[in-house]
Amino acid sequence: MLILGINSVYHESSACILKDGKLIAFAEEERFNRIKHGKEALPSNAHELPVNSIRYCLSKANASPKDIAHIAYSFNPLKRSTVRWPKEEYVAMDWGSPEAERVFLDSLKKVQVKLEELGFNSKIHWIDHQVAHGASAYYYSPYKESAVLSLDGIGESDSTALMYGNNESLITLETISYPNSIGFMWEKFCKFLGFSEYHACKLMGLAAYGDPGVYKKEFAAILKLREDGSFSMDNDILKFRSADFTSLENLFGFVKRERKDPLLKHHENLAACLQEKTNEIVLGLARKLHKACPSSNICLAGGVALNCVSNSHLLENGPFKSVFVQPSANDAGTSLGSASYVWHHLLRNEKSPAVSKQVYYGPDFSEGEYEEALCKNGLTYTYHKNIEEVVARLVSEGQVVGWFQGAMEFGPRALGNRSLVADPRNKKIREILNVKVKHRELFRPFAPSVLEEKASEWFKVQDGAYPNYFMLMINPVAEDKAGVIPSVVHVDGTARIQKVSRESNPKYHKLISHFYDITGVPLVLNTSFNDDEPIVCSPYDAINTFCKTRIDYLALGNLLVERKAQTAALRLDRQEPAPQDNTKEDNRE
Ligand SMILES: [Fe+2]
Structure with missing residues (x-):
């Protein structure tokens, strides 16, 4: 049985194919179309499928669209359509505006049409985005059972999910929703410090030069860490889906850095504080999860799980003996996660043997x-x-x-x-x-x-x-x-x-x-x-x-x-x- 996994909802478009649960091919669209992240994350383009990745996966599996029994898509439009958004300032047609939301849902409706145009008549499964992240880590991990944590920007409305995987099952225990989002927090601070929203790795590198204590007091105004391990953020100051940085400028006492501006000590100090607070959030969530499912293992995915520093902090200080992170923890990995979820959780097939050191599933050449x-x-x-x-x-x-x-x-x-x-x-x-x-x-x-x-x-x-x-x-x-x-x-x-x-x-x-x-x-x-x-x-x-x-x-x-x-x-x-x-x-x- 062939299952095609697809991610195209926001960005980092990708596709993979599982044959009887075994990964055959997996690649990101950006590698073929040579556009970073595959495409820009716009409300209007969820239906722009990763056609090159799909074509590659089919050829690797020696299959045609008619051979695909199931298609797993890493987003659930039905769940999205029921979200009640908090009131916030927005620019018409930008993420967050009612107009953009309508366009986004319309674009998601076109996914099926686009798949049919490509010749597919497979059963389509719309998988919750955070479940797709969690599944990408758990089903790919070496564990038979594990706590699973998705640390993301946003899915349908959830930014974070606490899950538990046991053999073929993956169960969601708790979720945290927008605007409480570690991924969005990093994107916002990336821009505030003069980088693009994709440059969390730069901030992570910069953080090592700074003093995390300098902005501790100011940071407490935007981030609340609770005793039980949950967290909340003040979006009146952060203004996630807006280009407005004035509240952050007032809070931290310096203006938004522009790309050509020099990097100064206060930029390093803020990056260091952001990293330290992220370590604390991740550790708090892990402890909370461990209380609900006292496993020895934890699997991580979602873009925030690419943060090497907080991953290490979690293993050193957290309650889990073993940590697995999906190598493609960003949205690209959700095609793999959604396909694996269909094979294991929905079709009730036992978890595959570990393939945890293997990542070479893209094109090769003679x-x-x-x-x-x-x-x-x-x-x-x-x-x-x-x-x-x-x-x-x-x-x-x-x-x-x-x-x-x-x-x-x-x-x-x-x-x-x-x-x-x-x-x-x-x-x-x-x-x-x-x-x-x-x-x-x-x-x-x-x-x-x-x-x-x-x-x-x-x-x-x-x-x-x-x-x-x-x-x-x-x-x-x-x-x-x-x-x-x-x-x-x-x-x-x-x-x-x-x-x-x-x-x-x-x-x-x-x-x-x-x-x-x-x-x-x-x-x-x-x-x-x-x-x-x-x-x-x-x-x-x-x-x-x-x-x-x-x-x-x-x-x-x-x-x-x-x-x-x-x-x-x-x-x-x-x-x-x-x-x-x-x-x-x-x-x-
Ligand atoms: Fe995501």
Whole structure:
């Protein structure tokens, strides 16, 4: 039986296919259409389906639309239509206005029509959004039973859900609704501090530089944490669905930062306070959930679950021995969650065996396809049977290598198949990477991929911390090692590691093993293979990014492309400026 899971309600559109409950294919639309987050979250476009992702999933399953028995959609229009919204200021046709709500519900009605136009006549299941998040974590986790927490912006009206999973069942115990929303709080503060609403990861990095105590009193005016672990927010000040920041400006005593403005101490302090309060909210919710279902395990999803710092805080201080975070915890993961919910909860099939270290369900390509793409672009290349060893040596010599291998990973982190790899020992590599490719702010840390068997020698690795396989926790770096790998250690002495196991990614494991043999360091710097664009998906995307940036080498499977060996036109397409310290600038929005 084939089940197609779809997310297209807001953004981060995606699709997946389960065959008899087993995940066959899963990919985000942004990787195909090359639009970040797949599409803009507008009230009018829920019916813009992730057609490229759907097409890919069907082809991977060797199926046509008529073969799909069930379609699971990660939103419930019926539930949304009954929501009574709190009164708030709005701009007509913007989220929050009655007009926009009508347009949104109309757009959701068109989803079925669009599916029929694509040739589907399957049974459609409309799954509650927070259930879809929770299911994406629980059914993908290694646990037979677990507490489940969805930490989100908004679904139908819920922002947060406390759930319990036991074998095939996933039950919602309690929900918290808009405007009490941790996700929206982060979006609002992202904008207040001059970033886009999608840049929570920047604030998380910035928070490590600040003092969380400075704005404690002011924060208490907008966030109430209750004894029982629940929380509430003052939307008269926060004004979530509005571009008005005056109340926040009055509260914190400084004006909204614009993108080009320098980052100052008060920005860092506010980010630090936001992070600390988030840690407290998540811990409070986890304790509340543990009282209702005293499991040893907890599964997390929803965009807020991508916060490595609060995930680590929860495992260190919370009542659960083991934590699992869905690698695609944002809305993209809800296609997987809704499909899994249909298979397990609605069709009463036992929970599948754990697949917790595996994320490689996207498109992969043959050597012939690599060669064709390289030839069409006029690039010369060499074949290396031992590409892992060759690349390890290049990285140890300071080269930046685009490492494009096998099937694309899902989730917002590149986990060794669409990655840029570099030498973590090189102090200057952050600047070099930023000049050559990434153009990120220097305050943001880069992350390491470390051999699973060596991880605990270099980092404090908590027991029961599955998110360490997906760069979703932070780990203090061993004191005697921090000086050896300066380019992957954040200002607070932590690193956001990816443990790499031989079983889940043998080729990447082999690359790092060779790097270890050469240098004595069992890890490489790993950042996503992209510039200011979605992570590369096809060889053509990889070649495009290689050509428009200053990456030194590109490894497509066993084929190696060297920038210096290419024509003068390619080599000189960009002048390479000297590295400079733009630590406190955010000029790449
Ligand atoms: Fe969501």
